[in-house]
Amino acid sequence: MTRIAFAADDFTGATDALWQFRRFGLSGSLVTDVAHLHDRDDVIGIATTARASADPASVVLPAFTALAALRPLVIQYKVCSTFDSSPEHGSIGAVIAALHRAGLARGPVPVLAAQPELGRYTWFANHFVRAGDEVHRLDRYPPARDHPVTPATEADLRARLAGQGAGRTGWLPASPSEEAYRARAGDTGNAAFVADAMTDDHVRALGRLLLADAATRTPLCCVGSGGLSHALASALTADPTPVTTVEQAALGAVAPVLVLSGSRSPITARQIDTAERAGWRVLGDLSGPAGLTEQVEASLRDGRHTVVESTRGPARDPDGIGTSLGRIAATMVRAGLVRRLVVAGGDTSGQVVAALETRSLDVVASLAAGGPVCVLASDDPSVDGIEVALKGGQVGGDDFFLRAAAGLAAIG
Numbered sequence: 001m002t003r004i005a006f007a008a009d010d011f012t013g014a015t016d017a018l019w020q021f022r023r024f025g026l027s028g029s030l031v032t033d034v035a036h037l038h039d040r041d042d043v044i045g046i047a048t049t050a051r052a053s054a055d056p057a058s059v060v061l062p063a064f065t066a067l068a069a070l071r072p073l074v075i076q077y078k079v080c081s082t083f084d085s086s087p088e089h090g091s092i093g094a095v096i097a098a099l100h101r102a103g104l105a106r107g108p109v110p111v112l113a114a115q116p117e118l119g120r121y122t123w124f125a126n127h128f129v130r131a132g133d134e135v136h137r138l139d140r141y142p143p144a145r146d147h148p149v150t151p152a153t154e155a156d157l158r159a160r161l162a163g164q165g166a167g168r169t170g171w172l173p174a175s176p177s178e179e180a181y182r183a184r185a186g187d188t189g190n191a192a193f194v195a196d197a198m199t200d201d202h203v204r205a206l207g208r209l210l211l212a213d214a215a216t217r218t219p220l221c222c223v224g225s226g227g228l229s230h231a232l233a234s235a236l237t238a239d240p241t242p243v244t245t246v247e248q249a250a251l252g253a254v255a256p257v258l259v260l261s262g263s264r265s266p267i268t269a270r271q272i273d274t275a276e277r278a279g280w281r282v283l284g285d286l287s288g289p290a291g292l293t294e295q296v297e298a299s300l301r302d303g304r305h306t307v308v309e310s311t312r313g314p315a316r317d318p319d320g321i322g323t324s325l326g327r328i329a330a331t332m333v334r335a336g337l338v339r340r341l342v343v344a345g346g347d348t349s350g351q352v353v354a355a356l357e358t359r360s361l362d363v364v365a366s367l368a369a370g371g372p373v374c375v376l377a378s379d380d381p382s383v384d385g386i387e388v389a390l391k392g393g394q395v396g397g398d399d400f401f402l403r404a405a406a407g408l409a410a411i412g
Helices: 011-022 056-068 092-101 157-163 178-185 200-214 226-237 266-277 289-301 318-334 346-355 400-406
Strands: 004-008 028-031 043-047 074-078 109-112 120-123 126-131 134-137 169-172 192-195 220-224 258-261 281-283 306-309 340-344 360-368 371-377 387-391
Touching: 004 011, 004 056, 004 226, 011 028, 011 043, 011 074, 011 226, 011 346, 011 360, 011 371, 011 387, 043 056, 056 074, 056 092, 074 092, 074 200, 074 226, 092 109, 092 157, 092 220, 109 200, 109 226, 157 169, 157 192, 169 178, 178 200, 200 220, 200 226, 220 226, 258 266, 258 318, 258 346, 266 281, 266 306, 266 400, 281 289, 289 306, 289 318, 318 340, 318 346, 340 346, 340 400, 346 387, 360 387, 360 400
Parallel strands: 004 043, 004 074, 028 043, 074 220, 109 192, 109 220, 169 192, 258 306, 258 340, 281 306, 340 387
Antiparallel strands: 028 360, 120 126, 126 134, 360 371, 371 387
8 A cells, every 4th residue: 555655856866765765664666657656565656857847847747646546645746955946947836836726735835855864954944065074055055056957046945936936935943843833834825835954853853743744634745855755754664763775685796887977967077087097988979879889889798887978078968968878778788788777867867767668666775875776677678677776966975886886785
């Protein structure tokens, strides 16, 4: 029976959400189309490409409607922990407004962007990001501030949502009393409210309040990062400590690994540099996909770990990049040259998974916080059982790709 459902605005976020539930021992599945939804697990999710859409509501509403038919306690709209969105692309505010118009949101929508284990914090509704030993306000954090599609020009998430058309948005302090939460959740003058959190204890306290709220307005529609998934999972299992692994034994060293990167993040660029220094072959010219495909094939046949990237050079058309990388992935997998892929970039991940004609994904381990490894299910025998790590641009240490090849799962 489905107790929690979620629709994610991209594929990397979808796998992060599923990992949060699975690490607490809940059964779960992630599908790529509403036609594959089922109610056999505790948690069911659907991955979408809403974050890349100029009209994300048209992408999300059919998913929410289908999920609501399963009668879960809560439906989460999973968004990035750096709140990647703008009025023109992947507008989170537009989705909240659409949920109200469709009658799916009954009362203010809780919004939790914080994910402390990733260094994402919200205080007085302003969002912050930890990078190394420093903590930056979101609009002063270079990867978010300078994002080529959804630049963060404001750290106050209430202002961000208002600017995206959500409507009036309130604020909930960390670890509120039940009375304070009920007052905020019952304020029908607000379309949504942003919840503060600085620690995992704050996150878990909110999860308990959300589940209590869900008993009165099932399903409760809420919006948030993997921190919100963590909150709901911990409350549902009444366990403050997640399990350390899911199926760590499923991982081990493999060769060769193929990395496909459409991410523009400097963090991903450092990961590519590290792999190149370790002897990996890095191919970066996507202007001639036929010739590039031949180079990738030759590298993999030589048993070399290989990276195909559009990260370190000048920015190019992201849709064209994703199409090219998806074509390369499908060709190499169907030729039997690779059994473990790593995809960097949320939009790219969706395009690669689509090219592989995947029916569903299950999380089996995690290489880093926010970097789970999934096993694909497909009607195509050459794709079925492939391991894929879908990595957001800002996820992981410099050695992330090396860990992917070695199968070094993270603890927790």
